[in-house]
Amino acid sequence: MNSKLEAFVMHCGEMGSRWGFNRTIGQMCGLILISKNPLTANEISDALNISRGNVSMGIKELQAWRLIQVQHIPGDRKEYYAPAGDIWTLALRVFEERRKREVDPTLSLLRDNLLTEPGNDAEEYALQQMQQIHDLLETITHWAAELPKMGPEKLNTLMRLGAGVGKVLDMKDKFLNSGTEK
Amino acid sequence: MNSKLEAFVMHCGEMGSRWGFNRTIGQMCGLILISKNPLTANEISDALNISRGNVSMGIKELQAWRLIQVQHIPGDRKEYYAPAGDIWTLALRVFEERRKREVDPTLSLLRDNLLTEPGNDAEEYALQQMQQIHDLLETITHWAAELPKMGPEKLNTLMRLGAGVGKVLDMKDKFLNSGTEK
């Protein structure tokens, strides 16, 4: 393999744990992403020098993240693996999957906790803070659920706009107000 | 400590590694967040039953994340620790810090790699994919840098709007076009 490509795959491995999986799975993900043709489990095992069993676990995990999909080639009973979509799709999947693992459990714990009545000042403060966290996570969750509905092009526009979107929001308010004034 | 509060702190511990730190640091973070008054390292050590040395490491890490700040109480030379701001501020810090650790290294590797010329079809495909990833990460980075400039209230508006922001963007285009038409 070209050394630059290999460097990329190894980098994915190193970043793996920061992205929510582990080294091997990071490498597998990188490899599948930049491979022109779908790969078999054995090819992955050979390319990365990891045991067949480990590849099997990794595939299961990547499927749980909905990042890869199985393909069959007519006349061949092996399973071939390819990315489950374009880069934007995959990014949204990672984002969503991470939200499920990193935000949802906390949200449900907080919902539960916030039913409690405070018994003293310290508790009251703690509950207020939790309420703040709860509201923030709720907002993020709601927004994250809406995101994929916009489609890549519009998302791109929005992100490239950056803080400028603030002005657009102002404009909208202005427009609406002038509308109601009349 | 109230059992609900304790449950929250322990939960933060369990989530710790998913949020980018480890159990202890997660607990410390949760504890400091819901404590009405700033805490000393010893109080943290006692409350969470972890060694003084570990608390010291944790404090350093939480400071690196810019999530806590030191406070001094007149006539007392101990250091007291408190959250470094309101919940939105902290969330933005986590977001930014994670971007630095999870996105930036990849972006710089990709920039480097993309200077290469493809030697064959497979390499060409790989480089195209990397270009896609690069562009996406670049967009996200740019957007992330803009985010904090908006301020919590506007961010809230934006997020609550969800996919609805797409319509606002359309409206803007329409407005601009009708402007240029005249």
Next chain:
DNA sequence: TTAAAGTTTCAGTAATTTCTGAAACTTTGG
């Protein structure tokens, strides 16, 4: 029904990460 091709599971081992606690270090009031 069988054997060949392929996949998954999991107990044991290896690698990594985290934690402790004692020693070294720093700061400050007197």
Next chain:
DNA sequence: CCAAAGTTTCAGAAATTACTGAAACTTTAA
């Protein structure tokens, strides 16, 4: 300058997480 109060460091131990490889399982073509 000293001693007391407080903080940091880090080598080794403990806990956690990841990996291997062989055995068990599944699927399919003949």
